[in-house]
Amino acid sequence: MATQQRRERERAERETLIVTAAREMAEADGWPSVTIRRLAERIEYSQPVLYSHFAGRGAIVDAVAMQGIGELAESLEAARAGAESGAELAAVAQAYLDFATDHPAVFEAAFTLAEGLPFGPDAPEVLKAGFAPLFAVFAPLAGDHDPEAVTEAGWAAIHGLAVLARDGRLRPVHQQERLAVLLEKFTTT
């Protein structure tokens, strides 16, 4: 019957409602304040409903992480596509750092909280998509090295800049200069 379809659609809507609510709460008050109880109250359902959608709290965090990685991938690709020739690397790197500062809770979910996300060879397409724009800008600088290794190293450099800055480990003011150093070190052959 058509009712079946309607039910599935409503379930899907409620699932995105949960993910969205979790994300907003995390971004507003931090992940520790995103509890099952508060989340249930927020979406106006009882706690067990959440467990009919997700295996547990961790799975909800993972869902936000997944969504966030997807958006990060889009941001990076957009930055690369929109950059002038020769400035793609700088644009992508800047987009990465901007994403980290603009959506700290999502960034945290994606890179320090998420535990159940499958990486490696059998990672879902969404996760691999984030690597593509990075590969596009770093691979041309590979020289004699493995392009993937260069991409991973470049990604790690940008990522390290993002996390250390986020945690207050670096002088807040000089982020642009640090990025400039990295870009120069990677681009000068």
Added chain:
Amino acid sequence: MATQQRRERERAERETLIVTAAREMAEADGWPSVTIRRLAERIEYSQPVLYSHFAGRGAIVDAVAMQGIGELAESLEAARAGAESGAELAAVAQAYLDFATDHPAVFEAAFTLAEGLPFGPDAPEVLKAGFAPLFAVFAPLAGDHDPEAVTEAGWAAIHGLAVLARDGRLRPVHQQERLAVLLEKFTTT
């Protein structure tokens, strides 16, 4: 009286006992399993005793983080001092990555769990000491840039390599090649 001194000494001993126990438990079974109850049982005292030494669980994690950063600083300095001329950067970077893989729980405490550690200008001497060997190896490569900015950028690159590898985000096998890429990018002027 002399009893006063003995008490303070015993208190200090118990405090290091707590930190050591927390560290061992974290390294053995992960930080989530380091609960106040288990920690109290381990040191054979009741829970409130822990609160007479530390403001809360977070302060204990911070103490482990502090201790770990001190040891990391020593490792880096030892690697730098023991390296052949010209190979200091590689040695320090390798020591950093080794520390992350050899003491994952301490590394986690220092860089993702610790929240109450004072950084910036008024950071304690121990924390600044970790920066010194990094500065020693990166500053000579500064060129026209600010030596501190270059150091921070280089540190970030190594750190990113450590955390992404730890979280399974990178192909496990190619860590050496990634490091080689970073070293080359930073050393070629």
Added chain:
DNA sequence: CTCGGATGTCTAGCGGTGCTAGAATTTCGT
């Protein structure tokens, strides 16, 4: 239109957490 089964949702509760007030004990100088 009714009714019985299936589906969905909720109430209530378990064991665990960090943390703390106040009782009980131990220690120590007089």
Added chain:
DNA sequence: ACGAAATTCTAGCACCGCTAGACATCCGAG
């Protein structure tokens, strides 16, 4: 030996993630 002071413990609060079982709702067959 005793009373005060310092120390430690018992017991409990509010909250957490999670779940079993009661309850309500919905839907299709007769």
